[in-house]
Amino acid sequence: MTSPISLPKRVAMIAGAFVACGFAAQALAFDEEAAKALARQNKCLQCHSVEKDKDGPSYKKVAAKFRGKKDAEEKLIHHITSGEKAKFEDGHEEEHKIVKTSPPNDAAQIRNLVQWVLAQ
Amino acid sequence: MDDDKPGVFKRLWTFFARPSAKYSVLAIASVFFVVGILFWGGFHTGLEMTNTLDFCTTCHEMRDTVYQEYKETIHYSNRTGVRAICSDCHVPREWGPKMIRKARASLEVWGKITGDIDTKEKFEAKRMTLATHEWDRMKASNSQECRNCHAFDAMSSELQKQTPYKKHMKAKEEGKTCIDCHKGIAHHLPKEYKDPDE
Numbered sequence: 001m002t003s004p005i006s007l008p009k010r011v012a013m014i015a016g017a018f019v020a021c022g023f024a025a026q027a028l029a030f031d032e033e034a035a036k037a038l039a040r041q042n043k044c045l046q047c048h049s050v051e052k053d054k055d056g057p058s059y060k061k062v063a064a065k066f067r068g069k070k071d072a073e074e075k076l077i078h079h080i081t082s083g084e085k086a087k088f089e090d091g092h093e094e095e096h097k098i099v100k101t102s103p104p105n106d107a108a109q110i111r112n113l114v115q116w117v118l119a120q
Numbered sequence: 121m122d123d124d125k126p127g128v129f130k131r132l133w134t135f136f137a138r139p140s141a142k143y144s145v146l147a148i149a150s151v152f153f154v155v156g157i158l159f160w161g162g163f164h165t166g167l168e169m170t171n172t173l174d175f176c177t178t179c180h181e182m183r184d185t186v187y188q189e190y191k192e193t194i195h196y197s198n199r200t201g202v203r204a205i206c207s208d209c210h211v212p213r214e215w216g217p218k219m220i221r222k223a224r225a226s227l228e229v230w231g232k233i234t235g236d237i238d239t240k241e242k243f244e245a246k247r248m249t250l251a252t253h254e255w256d257r258m259k260a261s262n263s264q265e266c267r268n269c270h271a272f273d274a275m276s277s278e279l280q281k282q283t284p285y286k287k288h289m290k291a292k293e294e295g296k297t298c299i300d301c302h303k304g305i306a307h308h309l310p311k312e313y314k315d316p317d318e
Contacts, residue, residue: 010187036318037311041304045315054317055283072258094281105148 035116038109041101050120055088059120066118076114077107132198167222171207173310179232182206185243189307209265209306210254217261248310263298270298 047056066072085093099110177183237243272292
């Protein structure tokens with residue numbers, strides 16, 4: 001029995017699936033220990049926790065807020081690297097701490113941290 | 121007979137123990153006063169030379185590791201140009217504690233001679249131990265070297281952001297000390313370190 005989908009189409013679909021899997025794997029391929037180390041070094045855990053709200057929201061809450069949004073990573077990266085204002089529960093606003101890396105301004109380390117937060 | 125002649129130490133002792141018939145007490149006291157000042161000045165000049173950034177980074181063990189990390193922090197470079205060097209944080213200013221710290225530093229010289237941390241790998245393997253020693257020392261002194269420059273009372277509620285100000289005032293009430301929350305402020309945290317809230 002011959003398939004209703006032509007050979008070139010099948011090849012294209014399989015290739016597309018591989019590419020999609022590649023992107024998905026890349027999105028999940030964060031280094032958890034490196035992310036936690038950067039969070040510790042920057043004292044993120046003074047105001048955040050994975051599970052519970054502190055002065056800042058829990059990482060689970062942050063991840064839920066951004067789930068399914070395609071610009072989530074970029075928004076969070078901007079949030080923790082630009083000194084953008086963060087709104088607190090009591091209504092006041094304060095510049096979010098700018099996360100620092102060693103060596104300085106290492107975008108890959110920042111992205112890794114954000115990916116870990118979004119995976120909670 | 122030569123055999124009856126006292127030894128060198130005995131003769132030296134006799135010389136020092138004999139009351140002076142030639143010099144006045146004032147002259148002797150003056151000489152001791154001046155020599156004392158020269159000795160004390162020389163001692164402290166030498167000691168202060170071991171407190172400089174150049175001295176601390178003479179050894180590659182410090183220069184290639186913690187010094188490079190420190191150079192990326194606010195204690196090295198900041199808006200106002202005030203720099204805290206190694207000794208500002210790691211050597212007490214008070215005379216007694218400073219002497220104790222310097223005496224203990226002789227162990228670091230021993231570490232240098234024996235090559236205890238002479239490679240990056242060896243240093244990383246001992247980082248937690250070394251950091252813990254320093255955190256314990258700071259905790260025991262109520263973070264005195266931090267407080268030589270920083271004080272809860274000098275923190276302005278208008279100039280400091282609300283959240284850190286609130287945390288600082290709470291820490292003051294609870295009797296916490298700087299190093300309780302600010303570990304790793306000038307160096308990388310050891311990989312074994314876990315945050316108390318984790």
